[in-house]
Amino acid sequence: MNTLRIWAVSRKEFIHIIRDPRSLGMSIAIPMLLLLLFGYALTLDVDDVPMVVWDQEGSQASREFVSRFTGSPYFSLREYVRNYRELEGAVDSGRALAALVIPKGFAGKIESGREAPVQLIVDGSDSNTATIAIGYADGVAMVYSQDVALDEIRRMGGTELALPLDVRPRVWFNPDLESKNYIIPGLIAVIMMVIAALLTSLTVAREWERGTMEQLISTPVKGRELILGKLLPYFAIGMLDVLLAVLMGEFLFQVPLRGNVALLFAMAAIFLAGALSLGMVISVVTKSQLLASQLAMVMTFLPAFLLSGFMYAISNMPKAIQLVTYLIPARYFVALLKGIYLKGIGLNILFIEAGLLTIFGIMMIVLANVKFKKKLV
Amino acid sequence: MHSEKNNKAVVVENLERRFGSFIAVNRVSFDVAKGEIFGFLGPNGAGKSTTIRMLCGLLAPTGGSGIVAGFDIRTQSEKIKANIGYMSQKFSLYDDLTVEENINFYSGIYRIPREMKKERKEWVIEMAGLTEHRHSRTSILSGGWKQRLALGCAVLHEPPIIFLDEPTSGVDPISRRQFWDLIYELSGKGVTIFVTTHYMDEAEYCDRLGLIYRGELIAIGTPEVLKTEQMHADVLEVQSSRPQEAMELVAKLPDVKEVALFGKRLHVVTESYESARQSIHAALSEHGYPVEKVERIVPSMEDVFVSLIESRDRAEQPQEEVQR
């Protein structure tokens, strides 16, 4: 392995990159874009669910019940509807996601200590939002029932009866349940996979398509020198992206970084090497830029985004899919990221993930070397 | 035997390359002496590029063997690459890099020692006439300059053998001449040059030639030998009016082996030029084609080539019929 040749390849690759400022710009801009989107715009948290109310009774009790909903930050009253057709229209058109229907006789039942049914209709198409909205509504109804009961007891017994059971929750690592604290660390893994897909997946294929590879393979340069030489500049860009992400996380989004920063960067470097090498493998094997770009999407970005635990918890997935996620390197890196950022834990707990990532990195580099042949066919 | 091979830059024995059922190179055997300019002449699709790629270790042969610079093309292709220079048919340097950057790159790849780097770079730039363009991107260079630059990059490390695959295709005649001046210069220094071409006039510049057609080597020798010994016939040049129609008439004559159109004239291949000359004269005058000239000429490479190909085709036809 000759360092001079590796450096010659790297230098050439750097020149290519600089001469294509648009791609270079985008390899910085796209991660920033993702960070900004996830930090500011995107959330799975639900509030202000648009709601319509059909109060068939209009009594003081029903109005008080409704006010529990309108007063809560989770719901936002859009209008009062007067019949079923109006209700249906509101939900069908998407103007309302939930409809509360209070039948006649509500107040009477409450007064006489019976069970008062109330109907909640939700638009189930967005099942996530619907589930959460139902959860909120259940909560509101439950609190209302408890208040009614306590009032009743107070009136009759005269003594204050305390609430029998109370939950005192303590949320560790992310006390305000800020979803960005949970998303931004994992996002770093996704970003790196995207960079790998965008940068290295095309580099070798491009030389095959343009014919410059033919000249290269007629020289004594070794396959591993070529691959390593090509990896270096993209590695530099990738680490720059990591730095950017960490800085943005720290200063823009105030995501707490409780663990060891050096460990974070070290793990990022290992993961990046593996991700870039994966991109390289795709490039080496496909020899076609069009195909490489499609494959890169499927093999790097998609699994990192959906199956790594970044956004959707692996523990909620069906068992079969959970097994598949063991094969996805981003999964381990996401665990590392969340652990280092939020839990502040170190290698003593995360050594398995770190080890597996190292193995992944090595495997990919080896694979790229094995697959690259200095022959035309 | 061994010492004989040591004198040879390239030795090829029954070299074969198949692509599926298509045989691109069909059991070709030849050798190239050190310091020789060896030309591989043939039409497009004959198998020239495929052969050269096998010799450079870019393509593995499916049959036969070869030695280049003393190394086996099947098992020692990497050693070969350290000792040769290659120029592919399509321009394959980087068009978003400047002239100088391309040279720097290949300097690094060939591990030119630091002391020599500058010297070699300047030599290449001067040889290619690119002093004014050293900082220009190669994408703006014209064809001729691109080829010279590619040649320069191929000889940066002063290899003993260089392989040039149709180096002058698509280049203007003046640039072609200049390019061949460069080749002579290199040959003068003892470099063995293996070049493929489909320009018949360039064939005359080579020390020895191999004629390749449909994957087969149909003739090999110096240009003179090919023109005299291979051609057991004479060539007559006929100048008359309406040459295309005249050709049909002449082709039917018994003395005439082949006739082909060369520009506005006819080249007639015949075993006995005296009788042919007379019969052609007679036939043409009889049918009202005023004849300006019928005279014997020295066959050109093109004549040789066309003649060899046509006799080859004729030889194959009866075989096909028998098979049927």
Place this chain on the structure above:
Amino acid sequence: MIERIKHMLIKEFIQIFRDSRMKGVIFLMPIIQLLVFGYAVTTDVKHVATAVYDLDNSVASRELIARFVASGYFEITAYAKNPKHVRELIDRGDVRAVLQMNKGFEDDLRVGRTAILQLIVDGTDSNTAGIVLNYSAKITGEFSQKILATRFSRLKGLPLKPATVNLQTRAWFNENLESRNFYVPGVIAIIVMLITLMLTSMAVVREKEIGTMEQIMVTPITPAEFILGKTIPFALIGFADVVLITVLGVFWFEVPIRGSLLMLFVATALYLMTTLGVGLLISTVSETQQQAMMSTFFFYFPAVLLSGFMFPIANMPAMIQWLTYLNPLRYFLVIVRGIFLKGVGPAVLWPQMAALAVMGVVILWSASRRFQKTLA
């Protein structure tokens, strides 16, 4: 003119499908995405790994734990021995929640004081954590309610229960709140955009990069014919993918399709106008396939993320919500979900169809204009 277009189509198809791997990617990718979105992506939270740290070990504490287990949302996977053990379990990620009850829990309940359940939740996954908190509140609330009822009747001396509100929920369009019904129709939208966008932009630029474009431009082909020849194959592939995903979605994943298929195809055609147009636009500003790919992703990521496919638009900051009005994917998603789940038709969806149509025409037209300019 038809002849020339037809020949361009044939050439394009040959080029695309010559490489069998390309075929694989074009048709396999939607299937893979479908599988992932159909099975893996779910925000339903069930069987949360939970540890129990019960210092009281009484009938009452055990009953509460049993209620948690019975709900189906929690799964007891560990019994903690001491606070350090609790910390370890959460640090390692072995459990997401810990139910802790101190000594005296049952006593508190009997005497009429408020008994405390300490709930420790791992907040690193805030979505799951929030849902866990909700579930816990519900379970303890019900338990509390039951105890309250008992005390109430004891107080009154009568088996009277206090009034309660019984919230009956019905989910329209997606009765069992299956996430796949939400995602699968959406997958159509994002796959079609990805494939048509990437193929169109890169296929055109590829000709520029390899140099074959020059050769084509020398022929009598007009720019319009060239554009049609380049976009129609990808439109057809887009339609093929729509069919593929719809068939798989309906027959394998049992996603309902209640609206009109005809409308689905009309809407797809309008949508394709926008995606092909954007692809073409990208090709006019890109010199190399690398640039085309980057630009495609630069457009695609925000388009998908800000479309309502995964993240509800209503929860985005106001300014971003305004931005999404420029996103064709947003409208197509509404249409697709409307057709599959809600069973509504043009009467309800005409605004979205109109928006797509307008955007399609504008984008395609300006892309063609730009394209012709770059050629001249």
